[in-house]
Amino acid sequence: MLFSDRKRVVIEVDGKHHYSVGTTASPRLYSEMAAEDRRLKLAGYHVFRFGGYELSQPGAASMLAGFFDEIYSRMS
Template structure:
């Protein structure tokens, strides 16, 4: 996975990783919503 991150970054992509643990936690949907709202605001 780390090698793939490097390959994508060299091609100019931004890589954001989420672990299975954090996605399985209570409140994960809110965490993802907040992250994508912040990401969208950054690129507007």
């Protein structure tokens, strides 16, 4: 997302394939994800991550609406 005053936002939705191989957690995949977060932040992006599980829970739509309201008010 790009805001008028050049603030840049990245929204990530992570499923288990972002941090595991099959059903086993992968320190390598997690480290790659963390390194990419750092790279984006150093490039001037605000990075926000959501877990896929989080978005499948009751109330997720309301939580997302609140998040987008808040991000818009802070970045605009």
